[in-house]
Amino acid sequence: MRVYVLPDSFGGNGDLVLRGKDAHYLTKVLRMKEGSLFAGRDKSGRFWDLKLTVVGKGTCTLCCTEAQSDPVSTSDALPSYRGPFPPIHLYQGLCKGKKMEQIVRQATELGVTRIIPFSSRSSVIDLTGKEEDRRQRLVLIAKEALQQSGSPVMTEIAWPIDLSEIPGEWGDRGTAMLLHQVPKEKEESLPSILRAHRIARDGAPVALVVGPEGGFSDEEASLLTAHGFHPVMLKTNILRAETAAIVATAIVQHLLIEEV
């Protein structure tokens, strides 16, 4: 574990009593002992120094002190990049269970700001009535990935929407792109779009729309491009949805961070 993500019930300095799954995770899964020191982060992203003071039956107590600087160095801490992390919003076409979970896990590891699942014509997934259950499952996956990677970005999982709602949901926060296999005439290169973004709207968020398996129909792509979303084609093979999501996110993040 890099950093422990504190539960929503966390109230600040002092003792925090954990029960049930939270206590089980610390004492059984991670096998933390009384006296263990480690770093935590609350939902606002602030760091806390944590000490496991009491381990009881199905319960444990953490003594929490707001961290003065960087978190207590844990045994597996490594020097690593500390930011900045450019804000990337990933609109992800709904894929089947395991694939969607892999995307959420890897995008969270990379430090994506927000993941917004969406349904579209070629989605094989119908979430009607199961939106909140499904979202909670993805929230859990993201939380685990945050703890493992120690990412300073508290990746949010949004309520699933329909593809037609994407332009409204995004508004005009920054530069938006969709990953699409487009004819050469319309093609724009990712570096040139992001260079323009850095000149005109440096620091503003970037949206990346990645289709489900089967990609976008022409109508769906047109709907997005009509709202100013730039179609981009990655210069690589045709990738499966879960590979496309992580590859595109990695390249966008790299281009926004490195001065290329």
Added chain:
Amino acid sequence: MRVYVLPDSFGGNGDLVLRGKDAHYLTKVLRMKEGSLFAGRDKSGRFWDLKLTVVGKGTCTLCCTEAQSDPVSTSDALPSYRGPFPPIHLYQGLCKGKKMEQIVRQATELGVTRIIPFSSRSSVIDLTGKEEDRRQRLVLIAKEALQQSGSPVMTEIAWPIDLSEIPGEWGDRGTAMLLHQVPKEKEESLPSILRAHRIARDGAPVALVVGPEGGFSDEEASLLTAHGFHPVMLKTNILRAETAAIVATAIVQHLLIEEV
């Protein structure tokens, strides 16, 4: 399926009779019918026009004609990037089964030239005596990924080696890098290393060494850097091995293809 990878027994123009698993895959898994036209590729990478002429019990016959130009367009063909694919050799620290398979699948999709599994101090995997079984399993994964992605690069899976053998195995084919969390003084940026590569050795292969879970020890990193391998730190969070492999490969490929 984008492109069918022809079995090693394929002998050129004319009829090819498939039996067992190969026949099962085409007729049961892909549900191809008599008369289906699709594209194939032999192990040298050449394209063939294929027609399924006879489907029998546990057997089927393909009529093979060398393709004159691009392969027969199949129903799921999409316009896509056709190359060039810069030669990338991925030296990958052995991870547990599923993780290693995910890396091979995604690296093959991306069009990596060769994947060379290696063991190191922190490998939890001991392959002694099981090298060929394990390699064959990865060869199968790569073959499936090739068929799905239609990648024109016939990704090779090499025999597993030890980390200490990497410099000898690589020789001096081109620029080599290892992904490492290194102190800032030694840090080199990926774009500057690859820019130098393009100036001095354009077109030559690039090696990328990605550690197993747990990364490299200082001695292991020193062994590689002493042989001229450049340590690079990705400007992102600490990633799990399978995420690091695909992220690093994607960024290297992007930087070698795009004129940035």
